[in-house]
Amino acid sequence: MFPTPIEKRSRGAQISYQALLPVALLMWLLPLVAVALFSIRPLADFTNGNYWGVPSSFEFFTNYGKVFFESDMPRYMLNSFLITVPTVVGAVALSTMTGFALGIYRFRGNLLIFFMFIAGNFVPFQILMVPVRDLTVSAGLYDTKMGLVLFHIAFQTGFCTLFMRNFIRALPFELIEAARVEGIAEWRIFWFVVLPLMKPALAALAVLIFTFIWNDYFWAIVLTQGPDAQPVTAGITSFNSQFVAQYHLMSAGSIVAAIPPVAMFFLMQRHFIAGLTLGAVK
Amino acid sequence: MSTTTPEPGWLQRNRMTITPLLFLLPGVLFFLVYVISPIIQSFNISLYEWDGLGEATFVGLRNYEELASDRAFEISLWNNLKWLALYLLAIPAGLFIALFLNQNVVGIRLYKSLFFFPFVISQVVVGLVFSWFYLPREGLLNAVITTFGFDPLNILGDPTLATYGIIAAGLWPQTAYCMILYLTGLNAVDPEQIEAGRLDGAKGVRMLWHVILPQLKPATFIAFVVTIIGALRSFDLISIMTNGGPFGSTRVLSFYMFEKALSEYGFRMGYGSAIAVVLFLIMLVFIAYFLWSMYREERAARR
Numbered sequence: 001m002f003p004t005p006i007e008k009r010s011r012g013a014q015i016s017y018q019a020l021l022p023v024a025l026l027m028w029l030l031p032l033v034a035v036a037l038f039s040i041r042p043l044a045d046f047t048n049g050n051y052w053g054v055p056s057s058f059e060f061f062t063n064y065g066k067v068f069f070e071s072d073m074p075r076y077m078l079n080s081f082l083i084t085v086p087t088v089v090g091a092v093a094l095s096t097m098t099g100f101a102l103g104i105y106r107f108r109g110n111l112l113i114f115f116m117f118i119a120g121n122f123v124p125f126q127i128l129m130v131p132v133r134d135l136t137v138s139a140g141l142y143d144t145k146m147g148l149v150l151f152h153i154a155f156q157t158g159f160c161t162l163f164m165r166n167f168i169r170a171l172p173f174e175l176i177e178a179a180r181v182e183g184i185a186e187w188r189i190f191w192f193v194v195l196p197l198m199k200p201a202l203a204a205l206a207v208l209i210f211t212f213i214w215n216d217y218f219w220a221i222v223l224t225q226g227p228d229a230q231p232v233t234a235g236i237t238s239f240n241s242q243f244v245a246q247y248h249l250m251s252a253g254s255i256v257a258a259i260p261p262v263a264m265f266f267l268m269q270r271h272f273i274a275g276l277t278l279g280a281v282k
Numbered sequence: 283m284s285t286t287t288p289e290p291g292w293l294q295r296n297r298m299t300i301t302p303l304l305f306l307l308p309g310v311l312f313f314l315v316y317v318i319s320p321i322i323q324s325f326n327i328s329l330y331e332w333d334g335l336g337e338a339t340f341v342g343l344r345n346y347e348e349l350a351s352d353r354a355f356e357i358s359l360w361n362n363l364k365w366l367a368l369y370l371l372a373i374p375a376g377l378f379i380a381l382f383l384n385q386n387v388v389g390i391r392l393y394k395s396l397f398f399f400p401f402v403i404s405q406v407v408v409g410l411v412f413s414w415f416y417l418p419r420e421g422l423l424n425a426v427i428t429t430f431g432f433d434p435l436n437i438l439g440d441p442t443l444a445t446y447g448i449i450a451a452g453l454w455p456q457t458a459y460c461m462i463l464y465l466t467g468l469n470a471v472d473p474e475q476i477e478a479g480r481l482d483g484a485k486g487v488r489m490l491w492h493v494i495l496p497q498l499k500p501a502t503f504i505a506f507v508v509t510i511i512g513a514l515r516s517f518d519l520i521s522i523m524t525n526g527g528p529f530g531s532t533r534v535l536s537f538y539m540f541e542k543a544l545s546e547y548g549f550r551m552g553y554g555s556a557i558a559v560v561l562f563l564i565m566l567v568f569i570a571y572f573l574w575s576m577y578r579e580e581r582a583a584r585r
Contacts (some may be wrong), residue, residue: 002468002476002494006385018387025396031415031454032400034422038414053421098309101302110302111580113310115573121318122507122569125517126536127558130327130543130551131320134334154316157309182400186301215404217518222544233406237522247420250410258407265402269395276459277466277501 015250039063046247063252071242072227073253076235080260080272083152083231084213088206090153091160095205096198098157099164104176114165121158128155134175136223143224148231151223152213160205163278167201168194187237204275207268211261232257321562328555334543338552345556354530355557358538360513361445362564365534368449369456369513373505375459377498381490383461384468394465401458409522412451413438414583438524441531448519456512460505467501468494503575510568514561535561 026165037052042059050056061197062273067073102114133142141147171194179189220234227235235259243249265272293300328345332338349355371421383394400408416437424434437447471494479493495502517536520526526533527542533541534555543554 001384001386001473002471002489003384005382006387017385021387021393024382025393028397029399029409030422032403034415035411039585046420049419052422052425092311094312097305101305104297105302107299107302111577113306115577116318117313118576119322119569119573120313122511122565122572123317123321124536124558124561124565125556126517126539127324127562128317128320130334130555131323131541133544135315136318150312151316157313158317161309183319186297190305195449211402215406217404217406217521221521222540233404236406236410247414251414254407254410258403261402261404262399265399266395273398273462273466277463277504 030231035251035255038247039255041248043246043248046245059248064256066249067252069257071239071253072235073232073256075227076230076232076239077256077273079227079229079235080214080231080233081146083148084210086149087152087156087213088209090149091156091209092202092205094153095160096156096202097190097194098161099251100166100194102161103165103168103171104194114161117158117161121155121162121165121197125155129222133222143226143229145222145229148229151219152216156209156212160209163205163275164198164201166278167198171197200271200274203268204271204278207272208275209265210264211272216259236279294356294456324555324558324562327557330552332551333549335549345553348553349556350562354533354538355535357530358533358557359560360536361532361534362561364445364511365449365516366510368446369452369509369516370506372453372456372460372509373502375453375457376462377464379457379461380464380468384465394462398458398462400455401462403455405452405518406453407521408451408455409448409519412447412454412519413523417448435514439528441491441528444524444528444532447515448523451523452512452516452519456509459508462503463505464498467498471497473565507572513563514565516569535564 003173006014037055040058040060040063041055041063042057045051045053045056048056098117102110136142136147136151139147141150175197176189177194179193184193214231215233216231217233220231224230227238230238236253239253242252243253327338329340329342331341331345355447379397383390383397403411415423416435418434418436418439423437428434435443437443452525475493476489479489484493509543515536516534517540520532520534520537521540524532526537539554539557539561542548542550542557
């Protein structure tokens with residue numbers, strides 16, 4: 001292990017390391033701590049200039065209650081779910097298929113198609129903006145969740161294909177050959193041999209895409225407007241203009257908006273990190 | 283000449299070509315419609331003057347000529363370079379934190395997750411959090427530096443500082459990302475090589491440089507890829523924190539393009555596309571390099 005494990009060092013080093021950890025963490029998360037502290041203060045503290053002293057009262061329930069019951073926030077959250085979940089399902093389904101085709105079969109153009117997916121996944125979104133917006137408008141899908149979902153599925157298929165194909169490549173190829181010798185149809189090999197082996201990849205990809213899509217802001221403002229279809233990342237700006245300069249409510253609002261991907265991360269941590277670091281180890 | 287044995291059906295004979303084609307079809311179709319063809323269309327639109335609704339007028343390369351003398355475009359381009367250069371700091375910073383956290387003490391897993399935390403939050407929230415952190419009166423940053431006797435700063439209101447303030451906000455999640463890449467990489471470092479290094483008397487920085495870093499190469503490569511892409515894609519933070527201001531000093535190409543094509547400053551789709559094409563061409567240099575590296579690996583791993 002590098003660096004030298006701390007338990008092999010002197011007692012003093014061990015104690016200072018243990019003491020340093022929480023301090024470093026606090027400094028690292030300082031901006032976030034500040035927001036969390038803001039979100040439980042009453043409005044009076046801000047008008048009196050009491051930003052960092054002891055809160056004059058504890059208003060956790062009032063502030064978060066306002067976010068949930070006196071704003072469009074629940075609506076935006078629902079929209080985010082209705083956009084994110086279908087995208088995850090669609091992108092994972094499509095890319096499992098493309099990954100299977102590119103990982104198992106040898107045919108001309110295999111590498112070319114694979115590289116098309118990778119390259120497309122790297123492009124700056126802005127070059128897609130005008131044509132994709134135009135396409136969405138002319139399909140009558142502007143300002144609908146469906147319009148966003150379709151685009152997200154298509155774009156995420158690039159990254160997902162890279163992921164799935166590399167995962168399938170690492171599976172034991174003998175299994176597939178054995179199945180072929182048995183005369184099993186190709187689609188049954190996909191469904192009964194390969195798919196069960198891909199569960200960890202499916203889980204990892206699902207959490208990852210969930211976070212990516214939930215956090216998307218650019219496409220949300222390009223393809224939607226207003227609370228009917230906007231996800232929470234875009235909606236939070238209207239939320240903030242509703243409660244302008246009321247930092248306690250804006251802080252509470254942004255914490256609420258951040259919770260679902262954070263919860264997803266802590267619940268599925270192992271899968272999340274496995275997905276994110278695929279390729280970081282050879 | 284006719285064969286005597288009954289031939290297997292055409293489908294059966296070609297199943298090894300047909301199957302992958304069918305499996306690829308939906309994904310490739312989606313990707314062509316929503317990603318590949320828009321790239322080509324953008325190149326085309328950049329040769330027109332178009333408001334997105336009426337007739338488009340062909341203007342040839344005039345949009346690009348206009349770019350050459352556009353002061354705002356020049357500022358955006360410079361800011362993109364600043365982003366690119368400073369964003370790369372996330373890689374050594376991430377490595378540093380990973381080395382700090384690569385221990386086996388009680389609760390270290392929770393510490394690692396909490397350090398990674400900023401990456402999971404959306405950039406919109408990161409932007410909001412940092413713009414409040416920087417607030418001249420209410421912000422925690424000024425509360426801290428004034429207690430140490432410094433003058434308060436208005437980072438996002440100062441054209442010379444604002445871009446750096448936004449980049450700092452961007453480095454926060456990016457460093458967390460690089461950290462997790464390196465933590466995973468450090469886990470896989472070969473303990474025997476470390477032992478061998480120790481026997482040779484390598485310690486500390488020398489050990490890191492000669493023994494550890496070469497083994498972390500895959501992690502470093504991915505860290506470079508995601509950091510460069512992240513730097514060139516930066517949009518959310520700028521839109522949330524300063525909306526391009528003050529006086530347009532924090533614009534980058536992606537933001538300026540959006541402003542030109544889709545905001546109250548006018549609907550100039552052609553001009554916007556021309557900016558996007560420039561951004562794409564910058565990115566293309568990197569994409570080509572990444573693809574080339576991956577291609578070499580594929581060649582080596584061919585079975």
